[in-house]
Amino acid sequence: xxxxxxxxxxxxxATGTLRKNRANPAEPAPEIVLLEPPxxxxxxxxxxWLLLADEMHAQGTLARTDTFxxxxxCQAVQxxxxxxxxxxxxxxxxxxxxxxxxxxxNDFLVPSAVLIVRNGALSLMHKLGAxxxxxxxxxxxxxSLPPPMPADDPADKWFRDEPxxxxxxxxxxxRRR
Numbered sequence: 001x002x003x004x005x006x007x008x009x010x011x012x013x014a015t016g017t018l019r020k021n022r023a024n025p026a027e028p029a030p031e032i033v034l035l036e037p038p039x040x041x042x043x044x045x046x047x048x049w050l051l052l053a054d055e056m057h058a059q060g061t062l063a064r065t066d067t068f069x070x071x072x073x074c075q076a077v078q079x080x081x082x083x084x085x086x087x088x089x090x091x092x093x094x095x096x097x098x099x100x101x102x103x104x105x106n107d108f109l110v111p112s113a114v115l116i117v118r119n120g121a122l123s124l125m126h127k128l129g130a131x132x133x134x135x136x137x138x139x140x141x142x143x144s145l146p147p148p149m150p151a152d153d154p155a156d157k158w159f160r161d162e163p164x165x166x167x168x169x170x171x172x173x174x175r176r177r
Contacts, residue, residue: 030063038071044081045074052134061133073128076121083118090114 012018034057037049052070056062062070090099090112101109129135 028065030065032057032060032062033064035062035064035067035070037074038067041071041074042078045071045078048074048077052132056132059133066132069128069131073125073132073134076124076128080118080121080125083114083121086114087112087118 012023035053037046037053041049049070052074053062056066056070087099093099100112100115102112104110126135
């Protein structure tokens, strides 16, 4: 896909910029639910899940379709913390590269395999966090739906999306000389 990704209709509706002629009539509207953590998550990932699921549900941004993205984010946090713990232990034993580098058989310094794993998990956390609206920048882009307006609102007749009458068009078919 080229260009800016399309804004969801729910976000347009919440900001008041939804136009019926540009709305996607087939756009899915997932149900907002509070999800339980999957049974196979380990302790750190499960605690991250419980923290984020409660917060996202309160904001109205957690749907059943977000399960796999949230699960992958929680596992990336688990991997990041484990790799960082290994790097911290190696830093206490290594005077040269503080655990960030390892020597090859030719005495070259290369990045540690644990450092590469940690950086990969951090990159995945960054990407999935943006998708889920977990960073401050992406949180400003994610919107939840406002509560529905009452059906008998007297101002509704002034703000409906129906045409209000005949449209006047200027007759510019004659050219002046």
